Amino acid sequence: MTDLSIQEASDVARDYRILRDKRKRRATITKHLFLVICSLVMVYPLIWMIISSVKPDDEIFGNISLWPSEFVWQNYPDGWEGLYLSFTVFYKNSIIITVLAVIGNTLSCSFAAYAFARLEFKGKNIFFALMMMTLMIPYHVVLIPQYLLFLKIGWVNTFLPLVVPRFLAGDAFFIFLMVQFFRQLPRDLDEAAMIDGCSPFKIYWAVILPLSLPALATTAIFTFIWTWEDFLGPLIYLNDIRDYTVPLALRNFISQDSVSMFGQLFAMSILSIVPIFIFFIFFQKFIIRGIATSGLK
Amino acid sequence: MKKFFAKNGPGYFFLIPWFIGFFCLALGPILYSLYLSFTKYNIFKPPKWIGLENYEFMFLYDDRFWKSLEVTFSYVFMSVPGKLIFALAVAMLLDKGMRAIGFYRALFYLPSILGGSIAVAILWKQLFEYNGVINSLLAKIGIEGPYWLNDPNYSLYTLVMLGMWQFGSPMLIFIAGLRAIPRELYEAAEIDAASKWKQFYAITIPLLAPVIFFNLVLQMIDAFKTFSSAFIISGGAGAPLDSLNFITVYLYNEAFAFYRMGYASSLAWVLMLIIAIFTGVAFFSSRYWVHYENERD
Numbered sequence: 208m209t210d211l212s213i214q215e216a217s218d219v220a221r222d223y224r225i226l227r228d229k230r231k232r233r234a235t236i237t238k239h240l241f242l243v244i245c246s247l248v249m250v251y252p253l254i255w256m257i258i259s260s261v262k263p264d265d266e267i268f269g270n271i272s273l274w275p276s277e278f279v280w281q282n283y284p285d286g287w288e289g290l291y292l293s294f295t296v297f298y299k300n301s302i303i304i305t306v307l308a309v310i311g312n313t314l315s316c317s318f319a320a321y322a323f324a325r326l327e328f329k330g331k332n333i334f335f336a337l338m339m340m341t342l343m344i345p346y347h348v349v350l351i352p353q354y355l356l357f358l359k360i361g362w363v364n365t366f367l368p369l370v371v372p373r374f375l376a377g378d379a380f381f382i383f384l385m386v387q388f389f390r391q392l393p394r395d396l397d398e399a400a401m402i403d404g405c406s407p408f409k410i411y412w413a414v415i416l417p418l419s420l421p422a423l424a425t426t427a428i429f430t431f432i433w434t435w436e437d438f439l440g441p442l443i444y445l446n447d448i449r450d451y452t453v454p455l456a457l458r459n460f461i462s463q464d465s466v467s468m469f470g471q472l473f474a475m476s477i478l479s480i481v482p483i484f485i486f487f488i489f490f491q492k493f494i495i496r497g498i499a500t501s502g503l504k
Numbered sequence: 505m506k507k508f509f510a511k512n513g514p515g516y517f518f519l520i521p522w523f524i525g526f527f528c529l530a531l532g533p534i535l536y537s538l539y540l541s542f543t544k545y546n547i548f549k550p551p552k553w554i555g556l557e558n559y560e561f562m563f564l565y566d567d568r569f570w571k572s573l574e575v576t577f578s579y580v581f582m583s584v585p586g587k588l589i590f591a592l593a594v595a596m597l598l599d600k601g602m603r604a605i606g607f608y609r610a611l612f613y614l615p616s617i618l619g620g621s622i623a624v625a626i627l628w629k630q631l632f633e634y635n636g637v638i639n640s641l642l643a644k645i646g647i648e649g650p651y652w653l654n655d656p657n658y659s660l661y662t663l664v665m666l667g668m669w670q671f672g673s674p675m676l677i678f679i680a681g682l683r684a685i686p687r688e689l690y691e692a693a694e695i696d697a698a699s700k701w702k703q704f705y706a707i708t709i710p711l712l713a714p715v716i717f718f719n720l721v722l723q724m725i726d727a728f729k730t731f732s733s734a735f736i737i738s739g740g741a742g743a744p745l746d747s748l749n750f751i752t753v754y755l756y757n758e759a760f761a762f763y764r765m766g767y768a769s770s771l772a773w774v775l776m777l778i779i780a781i782f783t784g785v786a787f788f789s790s791r792y793w794v795h796y797e798n799e800r801d
Contacts, residue, residue, distance in 0.1 A: 238597055239604075245594065246611045249669070253614070255637055256627045268635045319522040328515025329508075338522070341530050345729055345779055347752060348772045351540065351759050352533035358547070375525025382522070407514040436621045438732040443760060454622040458736065461626055469630065476623035487617050491610055494617070498673050499680035 260473035267469050279470055283478075286471030290459055292448055294475060297456040301435060304369050304452060308434040311373035312381065313427045317419070319376040320385030321411045325397060342379045346439075354443055368444045369437075373430070381426045384497075388422035389415060425497040428490050432483055453479045541770035546763045558770040569771070571746045572754040578660060579750065580727040583667030588719055591671040595678035596708070609676070616672030624666075625736035629653065632662045653737070656747035663748065666733055674719040681715030682708070721786045728779050731756070751775050 259267045260282055262275040287294045322328070323335055357368040376382060392415065400410045416423070441452045451459070457479055460472050487494065516523075541558055543551035562569045594612055598605050618624050631637050632652035639649030650658045685708065693703045709716075731752040734742075741757065742749025751771060759768035 242594075242597060242608055246608060249612060249615060252627055252631055252637075252669075253618070255631070256623075259630075267630075268633060315521040315525075318518050322515045322518035322522075326515035326518065328512035328519075331515065334519065334522075337526065337531075341526070343780065343783065344530065344534065345725075345772075345776055347729065347755055348537050348776045349530060349533035351765055351769050351772065352536040353529060354759075355536075355547075355765070356528070356533070372525065372529055374521060375529060376522040377525045377529055407518070411518070432617060433620070438622055438735070439756075457622045457626060461629075461736070462740075472626065473630075476626055479623045480618050480621050483618060483621065487610075487614065495609065495613070495676055498676045 256473050257477060260470060260477050262470060264468070264470050267473075282470040282474040286468075286474040287478075289468060289471045289475070290448075290456060292451075294453070294456065294478070296449060297451050297453045300366070300450060301452040301454075304366050304441075305431055305434045307366075307370040308373040309427050309430045311370060312378055312430040313423055315374050315376035316378055316381040316426060317385055317416065317423060318411075319382045320389055321415055323382070324386045324389035325410075325415070326407060338379050338382060341377075342383070350439075350443070357444065363444055364446055364450065365444075366450070369434075369440050373434075378430075381430075384425065385419065385422045388419055392418055421493065421496075424490070424493050428486060428493055429497065431486060435483060537769045537772060540766050541773050543766040545765040547765060548763075551766065554766070558767050562767075562770060562774070568746060568749065568754065569751075572742070572749045572751045575660060575742075575747060575749055576728060576730075576751045579663060579667070579730065580724055582660075582664045584720065584723045584727050586664065586668045587671045587723060588674055588716070590668060591674035591719070592678050592712075592716075594671070595675050595682055598679060609679070612675055613672035616670040619666070619670035620732065622732060622736060625733040628662065628666050628733065629737050654744050656745040659738070659744055659747045663730070663734060663737060666737075667727065667730070674723060677715060677719055678712070681712050685711045717786065717790050721783055724782055724786070725779055728775065728782070 254273070258273050258275060261278045261280060263277060263279050266275060319338070323331065323338070353368070353372075354363070357363055362368050362371075396414050396418075397410050400414050405413070436454065437452075438454045438458075441455045442458075445451055445455060448456075448459070457472075457475060460468070460475060540551060542553060542555055544554050544557075545551035598608055615624075633639075634649070634651050634654075636652075638652065642649040652658045652662050689707050689711075690703055693707060698706065729752060730750055734748050734750045734753050735756070738744075738748035738753065740753075742753045752775070755768050755771040755775065758764045758771060
């Protein structure tokens with residue numbers, strides 16, 4: 208082994224470090240480049256939709272240039288009034304249904320979850336197992352009988368079939384999510400409250416719920432997004448255009464044969480996803496954590 | 505009796521909404537749906553018991569049913585693996601501590617959260633028009649694009665691509681799973697001069713197996729239930745030539761366009777059994793290829 212002076216050794220070490228850093232930096236740049244290209248491909252369709260919503264109709268197709276020759280903002284007001292009824296009506300319907308669904312789902316699921324997580328009663332394990340089993344039932348199996356039931360009691364063509372089930376804790380997934388969350392809360396809290404003479408309802412309302420905001424928020428956010436986007440439910444239960452939700456109205460837009468309204472169609476499509484987009488921006492943390500920890504869609 | 509209620513009352517009280525929901529909207533409908541699947545029922549006349557006739561017709565004579573199975577299975581087997589491979593590849597690129605990771609994560613997840621909406625289905629349909637963006641891009645590189653939406657040989661691919669575009673939620677789950685793999689394993693492998701590829705299949709894949717399995721089951725169940733996008737892109741009827749007649753679309757039309765509630769119910773039961781079988785197979789086969797951390801000795 209040859210002797211290296213300290214000076215030489217440190218030179219070699221430095222050269223090596225520089226080389227390694229350089230290689231690392233190059234790898235990082237390549238990776239970012241790759242990710243940026245991926246992101247562009249991913250969002251390209253959305254950007255195309257946004258641009259198309261302000262393009263003149265004859266420029267939308269057969270033309271990949273993103274920049275419109277002129278901006279047709281008029282597509283928005285025209286699209287808003289583009290159907291037999293104005294989108295104000297459809298938005299109002301969507302908002303009513305969604306808000307009620309969010310309240311109903313969050314309340315009723317937390318109700319059931321509180322019973323499963325904190326209270327003792329006969330048959331608890333059996334009910335819990337049954338509840339978990341409903342997770343595996345595809346909606347399509349209960350669809351027809353539920354429709355027949357609602358038809359029989361005269362609820363078809365009202366919002367009730369889309370709202371009332373949400374007050375009946377039908378979403379086993381969220382019950383499970385909240386059960387998991389409630390179980391983490393220290394039992395001492397309930398016991399202290401009980402000694403102070405609180406009823407179980409009071410404990411639920413004043414102790415458990417305020418401490419469970421993350422779980423409640425996750426439930427509320429996903430219920431909002433899913434209800435807002437829901438298509439099959441409104442498609443089956445709402446037949447009168449005055450009751451249409453925004454997705455149903457959009458569908459009407461494309462089933463009309465007037466081919467020349469694509470700009471307006473895209474304008475309304477954009478507006479229909481704006482609420483979800485806003486939710487996504489503001490509640491990203493909850494959404495991402497909700498998926499990463501529980502596999503929500 | 506009084507004692508029984510003092511002890512169990514609160515638990516039952518909190519479960520009241522769930523009880524009503526469970527019996528009226530889950531258990532009851534499932535049983536009724538099973539009954540209906542053995543009947544002929546058009547809503548206007550009471551159900552008529554016909555035994556196994558629906559199933560007999562379905563399996564022996566109904567070509568549209570077999571076609572819908574073929575379409576649904578092709579979709580599941582093409583879109584789910586593609587989606588998971590994308591999701592894993594991107595998740596592995598998004599290292600912890602990397603710059604702008606939050607930005608990329610949000611961007612890649614965006615299509616998934618918007619993906620269920622009608623707006624995106626409409627957008628997709630326009631992208632793949634004959635003179636749409638995709639074909640314009642293909643023309644740039646000298647390829648003449650097909651009639652994506654009108655050619656039964658291609659129409660399903662548009663939906664597969666739409667499915668793969670939404671790889672966001674398995675990606676988030678993979679990111680969480682990758683974080684849980686101890687860094688030291690890779691460091692040790694690095695010292696032993698194991699290549700990146702070797703590290704991938706000797707460390708990442710085996711340790712990530714439970715997460716891959718979880719994603720696989722979840723995504724498959726989801727893919728079997730695809731409805732809205734297929735409905736919109738196929739113009740509501742599974743066109744062209746039934747090439748987009750997913751079993752859910754077929755079921756919907758049988759029930760709500762032709763009012764063949766009995767036959768539609770038997771389709772729903774077949775769908776449920778398929779999902780149950782696949783979930784079961786995934787669970788049972790998992791013991792051969794999934795290694796949970798605490799099972800190793």
